[in-house]
Amino acid sequence: MKVCIVSDSHDNRFLLKAAVEDGKQRGAEAVLHCGDVVAPTTLRILNPLGLPVHVIHGNNTGDMYSMARLSYDPDSVIHYHGQDAGLELAGRKIFIVHYPHYARAMATTGEWDLVCCGHDHRALIEPIVNIRQGHTWYVNPGTVGGIGAEPTYAMGDLDTLEFEILPVPVDESLKVNKISVTPHD
Numbered sequence: 637m638k639v640c641i642v643s644d645s646h647d648n649r650f651l652l653k654a655a656v657e658d659g660k661q662r663g664a665e666a667v668l669h670c671g672d673v674v675a676p677t678t679l680r681i682l683n684p685l686g687l688p689v690h691v692i693h694g695n696n697t698g699d700m701y702s703m704a705r706l707s708y709d710p711d712s713v714i715h716y717h718g719q720d721a722g723l724e725l726a727g728r729k730i731f732i733v734h735y736p737h738y739a740r741a742m743a744t745t746g747e748w749d750l751v752c753c754g755h756d757h758r759a760l761i762e763p764i765v766n767i768r769q770g771h772t773w774y775v776n777p778g779t780v781g782g783i784g785a786e787p788t789y790a791m792g793d794l795d796t797l798e799f800e801i802l803p804v805p806v807d808e809s810l811k812v813n814k815i816s817v818t819p820h821d
Contacts, residue, residue, distance in 0.1 A: 637726035638663040640687070641777045641790040641799075643670035643734075643754025646696065648781035649681045655780045655789040655804045656685055662791055666690065666725060670754035670777065671734035674698040676706045679714050690715045690723055694734035694754065722748075726794040736776060740764060743772035749797065750775065752790075759788045759801040775799050 640659025645652040656667055667687050671694020673679060682689050691714060693700055700718075707716035717723075720733040728749040731742045739753035746768030752775045759778030763771035778788035778801065787804035 637665050637794045639666050639668055639725065639792045639794060640664035641668045641670070641752050641775055641792055642780040643777050644672040644757055644779040644781055644783055645669070645678060646672055646781040646783050647674045647678050649678045651782055651787045651804050651806055652678065652780055653681045654806045655787070656682055656687065658802070658805050659789065659791055660685055660687060664791065668730070668732055668752050670694070670732055670752050672696045672754060676703040679706060683711065683713055687713060688715060689713050690717060690721055690732065692717050692719060692721055692732055692734060728794045739774060743774050746770060746772065748772050750792065757783055757785045759790070761790065761799045761801060773797055773799060777801065780804060
């Protein structure tokens with residue numbers, strides 16, 4: 637099973653849609669959103685694509701009440717999990733959280749095959765050694781919304797546990813948030 641992993645869309649629905657469309661063309665069967673959606677209505681653009689979207693809120697929580705209501709709409713593909721999520725997809729245990737330090741800590745437990753995060757807008761994939769003498773994959777897809785960095789997302793294959801960072805394929809005119817105002821640490 638392939639998954640499209642995004643984070644930090646910050647209401648840029650056009651880049652979010654472009655990333656998920658590209659992921660779907662590459663075989664994605666689900667979307668993992670690692671937070672900072674901000675306005676829940678941003679996610680509505682994904683409904684026509686038909687992929688289940690597992691989302692957490694991040695530190696830019698926006699309207700959590702409306703996010704929960706969106707996930708209970710029978711016509712919605714959105715599954716809102718709150719501040720973090722533990723999922724099982726294709727027999728793999730996945731943990732989604734917004735903060736990298738929290739993600740690294742969860743990866744070291746050895747309870748997860750994959751831990752995904754966002755927040756710092758820095759795309760990174762790496763194996764983290766865990767206490768069970770194995771490793772857990774850590775995936776930060778960067779910022780799909782292009783906030784202070786080029787818009788990126790990650791594709792993952794849960795069968796092989798292979799991941800890659802990809803640029804969001806969009807027209808340059810849609811990359812409106814590229815200039816970083818302040819460092820985002």
